[in-house]
Amino acid sequence: MSQANFGIKAQRRERTGAGERTMRETGRETKSRRIMIIRHAEKPGDADPDHGVSLYGVHDKHDLTVRGWQRAGALVRFFAPTGAGGDPGISVPATIMASAATPASPSLRAQHTVRPVAAALGLGLVVAHADGEEPAIAAAAIAAPSPVLIAWHHNHIVRLVHAIGGRAIGCPAAWPDDRFDLVWILDQAEPAAPWTFSQRAQRLLPGDRDQPI
Numbered sequence: 001m002s003q004a005n006f007g008i009k010a011q012r013r014e015r016t017g018a019g020e021r022t023m024r025e026t027g028r029e030t031k032s033r034r035i036m037i038i039r040h041a042e043k044p045g046d047a048d049p050d051h052g053v054s055l056y057g058v059h060d061k062h063d064l065t066v067r068g069w070q071r072a073g074a075l076v077r078f079f080a081p082t083g084a085g086g087d088p089g090i091s092v093p094a095t096i097m098a099s100a101a102t103p104a105s106p107s108l109r110a111q112h113t114v115r116p117v118a119a120a121l122g123l124g125l126v127v128a129h130a131d132g133e134e135p136a137i138a139a140a141a142i143a144a145p146s147p148v149l150i151a152w153h154h155n156h157i158v159r160l161v162h163a164i165g166g167r168a169i170g171c172p173a174a175w176p177d178d179r180f181d182l183v184w185i186l187d188q189a190e191p192a193a194p195w196t197f198s199q200r201a202q203r204l205l206p207g208d209r210d211q212p213i
Contacts, residue, residue: 033188034091034147035164038075038202039154040098040109041068042180055112062107067205071180072113074204076120079149089200090183093149096123097141099156100130110151117149131156138163154179161186165195172213181208 042065044052050065064072080092096118098110111127118125126144129137131153138160141148152160154175161171165186183200199212 031190035186037184041071041113091147095144095148097126098151100127114151134160134163
């Protein structure tokens with residue numbers, strides 16, 4: 001194992017802050033859970049001259065723009081920093097999920113947004129559920145090793161949050177069309193406790209905003 005990969009895996013075990021939810025303390029495993037949700041990275045817009053491009057540079061309207069690929073790359077060290085200086089409010093994920101492509105929704109953007117993070121951490125990417133199956137992916141995320149990172153399509157994210165934490169969790173009513181630069185974080189201190197909601201700005205690319213939704 002390379003020194004860099006060892007460092008990432010060690011941080012996944014040892015990082016605490018707002019973050020590590022699976023480390024053992026005093027001989028017992030902590031029961032808290034964390035689920036981090038991001039929107040897939042940038043896509044072509046109706047008034048946007050940028051094309052979606054595949055991993056091989058071929059135009060593909062169902063894929064990310066060049067800026068979207070840049071964000072996917074920048075997210076690697078955002079979620080898997082190799083040294084000091086990572087965002088203390090962000091956890092290194094132990095599970096990574098993304099929406100599945102279907103004939104009705106063939107987009108690969110969510111998968112391509114987080115696949116580089118999964119590769120850096122040596123994790124498989126879970127793509128068992130598609131848009132519209134929010135209760136199913138919510139149940140899978142709650143049962144999965146924590147922390148969990150999910151990349152989803154923005155018009156279904158509020159539904160996903162409600163499926164995890166209930167409608168009273170206090171998230172915004174909608175994810176704006178023009179925001180790709182945020183992380184929504186759901187925390188549960190123990191299985192019987194209510195879920196809490198917070199947001200973090202990614203601040204990875206020029207033009208990213210500091211303000212939450």
